[in-house]
Each structure stands twice: as C-alpha cells, then as structure tokens.
Amino acid sequence: MNQTPRTVLGIAAPQGTCTDQKCPFHGEVLVKRELYPGKVVKRDSNRSATIEWSRNYYVPKYERYEMRRSRLRVHNPTCLNAQIGQDVLVAKTRPLSKTKHHVIIQIRGKVEQPLAEAASAPEAKSKKTKRAVA
C-alpha cells in the first residue's frame, strides 16, 4: 500500500513508520509552496493539531506595539507526531477535512517545558501589583 517515502520541498522523510494517507511523505497528499512557521498549541488524538504564531502590530494612536496572533488547524502526520510546544513548519495542501488545509512537514524545535512558563507568570504579576502600590 505504501509508496516509497519521498522528499517534500527538499525535506527528507522522517524515520517513523506511517500508514497515513494524508501524510505528504508516505501518503497521497501533495503540498503547495505556501509555508507557515508556527508553534503547536493544541494536539488532538485524530492526527490534528493547532499551530499559532504572533507578530507585533504598530498602533499609531498609542505609538506602541500590540501583539496579534494567528492560528491554523493543521494535519499532524503519524510519522512526525508533533508535540505541544514544538516549533513546526506547515505547508498548504488540498482540503484535508472541513477545517484543515495544511500539513506539518518539519519539526524544528524541542519540546518546551510548560513548568517554566507557569513559574514565570506569577512573578510578573507580583511586579505589576508592587508598581501599582508605589
């Protein structure tokens, strides 16, 4: 059933075993040359994931930047199996489901520890309250 794994946009096929028909390396899905980098923020059991990236948007009235973010529902092939916190690269494909039109083709980062993020959050909060008192 499986074809020989192929390279996608110069990226070699991952080592993991795969019977995923929607996998760009082992399945029958072809990718387009429209790429988005992002971070996995949600991972579903049905080979789906949500990625997110942010950018600074200038607000002229306040002469400051605000952070704007974009989210995208993507397919997570079994051979890549991206985890929450990993930086990934996704490519556009044909529609894979009602909400998915993109597929992960590369994992670029390591898994971040959610504990470190949680530990730094209350610190920032206490700083803010101190400043408000003074």
Ligand SMILES: [Zn+2]
């Ligand atoms: Zn695969």
